[in-house]
Amino acid sequence: MADQDPRGSIFIDPVAYADQERWHAAARELRREAPVLRVEAEGYTPFWAVTRYEDVFGVSRHNDRFLNTRNSVLGPDLQFEMLGALGIEPKTLIHMDGEEHREHRNVANAWFRPREVARRQAGIDDIAEEFVGRFRDLGGRCDFAQDIAVPYTLRVIMSIFGVPEEDEPTMLRLTQGIFGAADPEYLGDLSDPFAMVTKTIAEFEDYFNDMAAERRARPLDDLATVIANAEVGGCPMDRDATLWYFVIVATAGHDTTSFALSGGLEALLRHPDQVKALQADPGLAVNAGDEMIRWTSPVRHFLRYLTEPATLSGVEVPAGERLLLSYPSANRDETMFESPMTFDIHRPNANRMVAFGGGEHFCLGSTFARREIRTLLPRLLAAVDEIGLDGEPEFAQANFVGGVKHLPVSATLR
Numbered sequence: 043m044a045d046q047d048p049r050g051s052i053f054i055d056p057v058a059y060a061d062q063e064r065w066h067a068a069a070r071e072l073r074r075e076a077p078v079l080r081v082e083a084e085g086y087t088p089f090w091a092v093t094r095y096e097d098v099f100g101v102s103r104h105n106d107r108f109l110n111t112r113n114s115v116l117g118p119d120l121q122f123e124m125l126g127a128l129g130i131e132p133k134t135l136i137h138m139d140g141e142e143h144r145e146h147r148n149v150a151n152a153w154f155r156p157r158e159v160a161r162r163q164a165g166i167d168d169i170a171e172e173f174v175g176r177f178r179d180l181g182g183r184c185d186f187a188q189d190i191a192v193p194y195t196l197r198v199i200m201s202i203f204g205v206p207e208e209d210e211p212t213m214l215r216l217t218q219g220i221f222g223a224a225d226p227e228y229l230g231d232l233s234d235p236f237a238m239v240t241k242t243i244a245e246f247e248d249y250f251n252d253m254a255a256e257r258r259a260r261p262l263d264d265l266a267t268v269i270a271n272a273e274v275g276g277c278p279m280d281r282d283a284t285l286w287y288f289v290i291v292a293t294a295g296h297d298t299t300s301f302a303l304s305g306g307l308e309a310l311l312r313h314p315d316q317v318k319a320l321q322a323d324p325g326l327a328v329n330a331g332d333e334m335i336r337w338t339s340p341v342r343h344f345l346r347y348l349t350e351p352a353t354l355s356g357v358e359v360p361a362g363e364r365l366l367l368s369y370p371s372a373n374r375d376e377t378m379f380e381s382p383m384t385f386d387i388h389r390p391n392a393n394r395m396v397a398f399g400g401g402e403h404f405c406l407g408s409t410f411a412r413r414e415i416r417t418l419l420p421r422l423l424a425a426v427d428e429i430g431l432d433g434e435p436e437f438a439q440a441n442f443v444g445g446v447k448h449l450p451v452s453a454t455l456r
């Protein structure tokens with residue numbers, strides 16, 4: 043990769059993210075030496091990597107000066123040119139600004155409010171019980187990431203969305219077709235990640251157009267019904283906007299949460315004293331869940347575009363440039379978190395993490411994600427006397443959404 047400043051490659055190279063220790067050491071260096079680093083890499087429109095907590099948080103909150111519209115996720119220019127040539131222009135909530143964003147976000151906002159999510163707690167409890175049962179059936183020895191975290195988080199989000207259980211494998215495959223495009227494990231028989239994304243989007247389109255038609259004909263008490271019958275500006279939401287809404291809800295919720303759960307458990311298991319503390323006091327699961335999310339920061343970045351020049355950490359960035367907000371780096375910023383490289387479920391300000399972004403785009407599903415983690419964790423630990431790693435974890439090679447994809451664990455069941 044021929045960048046001018048090689049330090050910027052950690053934000054582009056998917057393989058760099060698979061070695062978290064090295065990645066975080068490099069990010070720490072940047073926070074100190076070059077907190078707003080201009081990155082020029084062959085095939086990529088240049089961007090400025092923003093690594094300090096204060097800047098990531100500040101930019102996120104000023105949606106009028108730092109826009110989302112255009113490409114919100116880093117990728118080679120060629121990929122966007124080819125998508126454009128095929129007439130595929132992603133237009134999810136993430137890709138909107140201002141009034142358009144507010145109107146579209148309002149469609150599903152009520153469903154994600156804490157009170158509404160709390161109403162669904164019994165359903166989350168049932169699913170968590172089911173997966174602790176599966177853990178028992180596996181004798182307490184499994185790949186926690188693939189056997190528990192992935193299917194559990196998928197089941198929760200699909201149950202509120204309204205996708206039947208038998209279609210979950212399709213959803214998983216399609217999500218990995220988009221997010222996992224850079225990880226060799228998910229490439230299947232395709233050697234071209236771009237072709238896979240294009241094919242995936244076409245498959246999503248078929249599935250969701252059918253689903254929308256069905257929910258219009260026979261409404262149910264699920265999120266799919268709300269989206270399919272939504273109005274924006276007094277008119278039915280158009281076909282493309284409906285489709286992209288389905289895509290964001292189907293894809294944003296499970297890989298992210300499952301990476302937080304499996305990477306968080308990995309960190310926890312490296313601290314047996316903290317496992318014991320949680321077993322003794324399940325009430326700690328709320329803070330432990332936030333620390334797991336801070337620690338893992340499964341969403342590696344989003345982009346913002348400057349409407350006017352801005353000065354961040356003393357660096358002047360001209361209008362029209364784009365910023366890469368590095369959530370994993372911000373969440374290990376020593377000016378915000380004491381001993382940030384230490385995983386600590388007692389951390390007093392774990393809930394100040396920026397893993398969910400901020401401002402008007404603040405993660406719509408954060409309440410669900412937090413509840414999923416804090417619901418499963420105490421149940422899992424209550425089922426075991428001892429639990430520990432049973433091999434080395436393996437990280438996904440992905441520069442957008444990633445984390446521990448294989449986590450061998452072994453437990454003595456109670």
Ligand code: HEM
Pocket residue numbers: 102135136137147199290291292294295296298299302335339340341344369397398399400401402403404405406407408410411
């Ligand atoms: C630990 C798990 C999760 C993490 C780390 C995460 C992270 C994020 C981040 C960083 C953003 C962008 C925020 C910004 O630009 O300021 C976002 C947006 C979003 N997330 Fe999540 N997310 C998680 C779980 C979920 C879940 C469970 C859902 C449920 C469907 C969800 C749905 C969304 C949606 C729809 C948006 C777009 C919001 C908008 O642009 O208005 N996420 N998430």
